[in-house]
Amino acid sequence: MCGIVGAIAERNVTAILVEGLKRLEYRGYDSAGVTLLDNHGRLERRRRLGKVSELAHALQEQPLAGKLGIAHTRWATHGAPSEANAHPHFSGEQVAVVHNGIIENHEVLRERLIGLGYVFTSQTDTEVIAHLLHHTLKELPDIADALKATVKQLHGAYGLAAICMAQPDRLVAARSGSPLVIGLGLGENFLASDQLALRQVTDRFVYLEEGDIAEIRRESVQIWDASGAVVQRENVQYHEGAEAADKGIYRHFMLKEIHEQPKVVQRTLEGRLGQNQVLVQAFGPQAAELFAKVRNVQIVACGTSYHAGMVARYWLEELASIPCQVEVASEFRYRKVMVQPDTLFVSISQSGETADTLAALRNAKQMGYLGSLAICNVGISSLVRESDLTLLTQAGPEIGVASTKAFTTQLVALMLLTLSLGQVHGTLAPAQEALLVEELRRLPVRLGEALAMDTTVEHISELFAEKHHTLFLGRGAQFPVAMEGALKLKEISYIHAEAYPAGELKHGPLALVDSDMPVVTVAPNNELLEKLKSNLQEVRARGGELIVFADAEANFTDEVGVHVVAMPHIIDALAPILYTVPLQLLSYYVAVLRGTDVDQPRNLAKSVTVE
Numbered sequence: 024m025c026g027i028v029g030a031i032a033e034r035n036v037t038a039i040l041v042e043g044l045k046r047l048e049y050r051g052y053d054s055a056g057v058t059l060l061d062n063h064g065r066l067e068r069r070r071r072l073g074k075v076s077e078l079a080h081a082l083q084e085q086p087l088a089g090k091l092g093i094a095h096t097r098w099a100t101h102g103a104p105s106e107a108n109a110h111p112h113f114s115g116e117q118v119a120v121v122h123n124g125i126i127e128n129h130e131v132l133r134e135r136l137i138g139l140g141y142v143f144t145s146q147t148d149t150e151v152i153a154h155l156l157h158h159t160l161k162e163l164p165d166i167a168d169a170l171k172a173t174v175k176q177l178h179g180a181y182g183l184a185a186i187c188m189a190q191p192d193r194l195v196a197a198r199s200g201s202p203l204v205i206g207l208g209l210g211e212n213f214l215a216s217d218q219l220a221l222r223q224v225t226d227r228f229v230y231l232e233e234g235d236i237a238e239i240r241r242e243s244v245q246i247w248d249a250s251g252a253v254v255q256r257e258n259v260q261y262h263e264g265a266e267a268a269d270k271g272i273y274r275h276f277m278l279k280e281i282h283e284q285p286k287v288v289q290r291t292l293e294g295r296l297g298q299n300q301v302l303v304q305a306f307g308p309q310a311a312e313l314f315a316k317v318r319n320v321q322i323v324a325c326g327t328s329y330h331a332g333m334v335a336r337y338w339l340e341e342l343a344s345i346p347c348q349v350e351v352a353s354e355f356r357y358r359k360v361m362v363q364p365d366t367l368f369v370s371i372s373q374s375g376e377t378a379d380t381l382a383a384l385r386n387a388k389q390m391g392y393l394g395s396l397a398i399c400n401v402g403i404s405s406l407v408r409e410s411d412l413t414l415l416t417q418a419g420p421e422i423g424v425a426s427t428k429a430f431t432t433q434l435v436a437l438m439l440l441t442l443s444l445g446q447v448h449g450t451l452a453p454a455q456e457a458l459l460v461e462e463l464r465r466l467p468v469r470l471g472e473a474l475a476m477d478t479t480v481e482h483i484s485e486l487f488a489e490k491h492h493t494l495f496l497g498r499g500a501q502f503p504v505a506m507e508g509a510l511k512l513k514e515i516s517y518i519h520a521e522a523y524p525a526g527e528l529k530h531g532p533l534a535l536v537d538s539d540m541p542v543v544t545v546a547p548n549n550e551l552l553e554k555l556k557s558n559l560q561e562v563r564a565r566g567g568e569l570i571v572f573a574d575a576e577a578n579f580t581d582e583v584g585v586h587v588v589a590m591p592h593i594i595d596a597l598a599p600i601l602y603t604v605p606l607q608l609l610s611y612y613v614a615v616l617r618g619t620d621v622d623q624p625r626n627l628a629k630s631v632t633v634e
């Protein structure tokens with residue numbers, strides 16, 4: 024959720040730290056701070072409430088310089104967003120700490136440290152780490168040794184970095200439940216919670232594993248695992264271009280990412296389709312053998328990724344005849360689950376670091392599932408590392424907090440899973456698979472056609488500018504698409520939006536409908552169309568204004584109170600992917616009209632690494 028950057032070099036690292044924070048700002052943006060060991064050997068700090076630009080401004084007015092430093096952008100958990108609660112946190116102006124995650128036993132530790140004479144200046148859980156480290160340094164003067172002893176007393180999740188006035192030649196870090204990566208330079212080294220922050224300075228990375236402690240010097244890096252043994256972690260070269268860090272011609276990352284969908288869907292399909300079939304080995308060499316044993320699928324995910332899982336349930340049951348259950352990870356992880364024999368556990372996540380999804384996977388591994396598959400956008404994420412099988416969505420880094428291209432590529436990956444299971448089990452006729460493979464190949468073009476409706480959707484968005492509530496309706500696999508549309512709208516425009524299966528309307532929500540409540544519907548031309556039309560009549564009869572994204576041949580007519588947007592024709596199975604696009608555009612343009620912060624909506628963060 025929060026972002027960490029650290030650096031040790033022979034040059035002033037202030038600009039590197041601030042640039043790193045800017046690149047991580049999508050993860051948290053309540054406040055930001057930086058600490059440098061200055062040329063007089065003192066720890067100097069600047070912290071500001073609000074965005075990284077506020078911090079950058081403060082640094083212009085009161086510059087800081089140093090060759091060793093740590094920095095942080097915060098998403099508040101313990102203590103309100105404020106300058107006092109912003110990281111780095113100090114102990115005695117000798118130790119500085121930045122931290123992502125939650126220290127669950129912070130209250131007990133705080134009491135103990137107060138008893139030892141420490142004075143707290145913030146309400147954060149992080150400050151206990153600074154004082155604890157400071158206290159431990161009295162017994163163990165080497166900061167790496169002191170950190171090893173300190174983290175043994177912490178319960179909860181952390182990715183943390185620390186520097187100390189007495190040891191100006193090193194930066195130390197610890198990972199447990201919150202990712203950290205070391206960036207390798209020439210005569211300089213770096214640290215961050217996401218490699219994205221360091222792509223300006225290096226393309227060589229070492230990913231810390233759970234329980235690792237690292238000591239980072241200018242010329243060397245030393246890592247100890249959870250048992251205290253020195254370990255070598257793989258050195259990874261990052262190949263992807265710098266496309267993500269830049270908005271290009273677009274006003275917001277979200278709009279850029281919406282428009283990238285044809286390209287990234289194409290990429291997600293690449294190397295995974297044979298002439299008439301999905302290549303099952305795309306899921307890994309042992310996938311065919313494992314898939315042959317699968318009799319049920321359990322999908323677990325959060326937010327947008329959960330909606331992708333809900334669409335997949337319709338596909339798996341209808342096309343592959345495999346029973347499927349879908350659940351949000353935060354519920355799944357605390358429920359006593361009765362595992363059906365031969366069930367494949369599938370987790371879906373853009374980041375691969377979502378705390379609830381990761382915890383659900385870890386629980387599942389103790390529960391007798393047949394195996395685990397991660398559908399994920401980040402190849403080096405914890406979720407991928409800890410799953411038996413992986414299918415990477417090739418969406419590229421997603422910066423906008425509102426997930427867009429990650430969702431459509433997840434749907435593509437889940438369709439590949441459906442076809443693979445259907446193929447391996449013989450439940451999907453080869454001709455049907457061949458047809459779907461052909462349609463998947465055409466999907467990028469169809470998505471391009473849907474994106475061409477950009478201006479039409481922008482006009483429609485004006486209907487929402489003054490509204491406070493909306494309803495999204497869909498039937499069948501379009502119901503989760505409606506849910507995703509409602510999530511997007513509420514997330515970035517702050518308009519209250521709810522999604523319902525259209526057939527449920529008359530069981531309650533119809534009472535809400537009046538001329539102030541626009542109702543958005545996705546209506547492909549399928550066997551549920553006539554039923555959907557009857558549901559929409561119920562809305563019109565109550566004076567509700569309808570916005571219908573409908574197949575060009577679905578016979579909807581534009582009239583007073585009914586705004587119809589004709590969608591390109593697409594095979595019904597792939598309609599959820601296509602119909603997502605206008606809903607993304609709609610929420611985007613409504614948010615722009617309302618003047619909200621599209622890429623960094625209030626109270627949210629991109630990667631939810633706390634429970």
Ligand code: M6R
Nearest residue numbers: 326327328372373374377425426
């Ligand atoms: O990284 P993940 O896919 O695991 O994240 C799950 C949700 O936090 C995420 O999809 C969230 O709902 C998005 N902000 C929605 O746009």
